[in-house]
Amino acid sequence: MTDIPVISANGLNMPALGFGTFELDEDTVEDILPRAIELGYRHIDTAQIYRNEAAVGRAVANSGIDRSSFFLTTKVWVDRFSPDDLIASVHGSLKRLNTDYVDLLLLHWPLFGGRGMNPTLDALMRTRREGLARNIGISNFNIDQTEQAVAFCGEGQLATNQVEYHVYLGQDRLRRVLARYNLVLTAYMPLAKARTVNDPVLWQIGEQYGKTAAQVALRWLVEQDRVAAIPATSNPHHAASNIDIFDFSLSAADQERIAGLEKKRRICKPEGLSPAWDD
Numbered sequence: 001m002t003d004i005p006v007i008s009a010n011g012l013n014m015p016a017l018g019f020g021t022f023e024l025d026e027d028t029v030e031d032i033l034p035r036a037i038e039l040g041y042r043h044i045d046t047a048q049i050y051r052n053e054a055a056v057g058r059a060v061a062n063s064g065i066d067r068s069s070f071f072l073t074t075k076v077w078v079d080r081f082s083p084d085d086l087i088a089s090v091h092g093s094l095k096r097l098n099t100d101y102v103d104l105l106l107l108h109w110p111l112f113g114g115r116g117m118n119p120t121l122d123a124l125m126r127t128r129r130e131g132l133a134r135n136i137g138i139s140n141f142n143i144d145q146t147e148q149a150v151a152f153c154g155e156g157q158l159a160t161n162q163v164e165y166h167v168y169l170g171q172d173r174l175r176r177v178l179a180r181y182n183l184v185l186t187a188y189m190p191l192a193k194a195r196t197v198n199d200p201v202l203w204q205i206g207e208q209y210g211k212t213a214a215q216v217a218l219r220w221l222v223e224q225d226r227v228a229a230i231p232a233t234s235n236p237h238h239a240a241s242n243i244d245i246f247d248f249s250l251s252a253a254d255q256e257r258i259a260g261l262e263k264k265r266r267i268c269k270p271e272g273l274s275p276a277w278d279d
């Protein structure tokens, strides 16, 4: 079983590699998650909108492993951003996840309408005060929105901004802002939705270490300061391979080659939800 390094920032202690569950229905989660847990995954990323929280909760409960060994993240969907709805929705998530608290609670997208973000952030902070969430954070916030959220909540309060990040998308400016406030960047779509798995440059690099292109793509992320990655898979072989990235290090020359790949391929930009991206 692989031991996964833990990233610490602003009170957060989160395994640097997590298991993503976007687009995995409950049956798939019930099938793959027990195997992933056996492989050593403890950090599991779900969301209210994924409609699989209950399956995640069952897999955790049935694992026989103490709840405190897991790191569970869920995200509040944008139609539950009024303070009362947010609190009620988190109680719903906890019930489905079969737990008293989540380790990390995120606002899924920065869509606040005319009321602005402060009432929602206030409710988010309340979930932590009330013990519903151990850590709180944001997702898909651009630089300006991140600065606003930190200004409202206070420095040291938010643990992460979960955003798209992979070898084909640069996030240097956002990373600098997150580093200034000691927030982790949690990289979603870390395999660029499997586009990385056939990349010839990544394969060439991987050959030197006996690793696949996908493993190189993930390794490149977790080698960066305060960056976590949460790849998703329904395939047990892929789950095993994605976690097997902690026994090698990329050379400076290989890091540079990856840095040189084109960095403008944003995949996730849903209309009506996306902020004005910084890139």
Ligand SMILES: NC(=O)c1ccc[n+]([C@@H]2O[C@H](COP(=O)([O-])OP(=O)(O)OC[C@H]3O[C@@H](n4cnc5c(N)ncnc54)[C@H](OP(=O)(O)O)[C@@H]3O)[C@@H](O)[C@H]2O)c1
Binding pocket: 019, 020, 021, 022, 023, 045, 046, 108, 139, 140, 162, 163, 187, 188, 189, 190, 191, 192, 193, 194, 197, 214, 230, 231, 232, 233, 234, 235, 237, 238, 239, 241, 242, 268
């Ligand atoms: N906050 C947000 O708004 C947001 C948005 C998107 C995603 N996320 C989170 O980030 C997680 C990851 O993102 P994602 O699932 O969209 O994309 P991803 O992890 O970049 O890619 C998943 C795809 O890669 C394939 N794959 C995984 N491991 C592989 C391997 N070793 N070799 C070959 N193919 C492999 C999977 O197919 P197989 O099943 O065949 O392996 C799947 O099609 C999500 O599950 C979710 O938890 C958050």
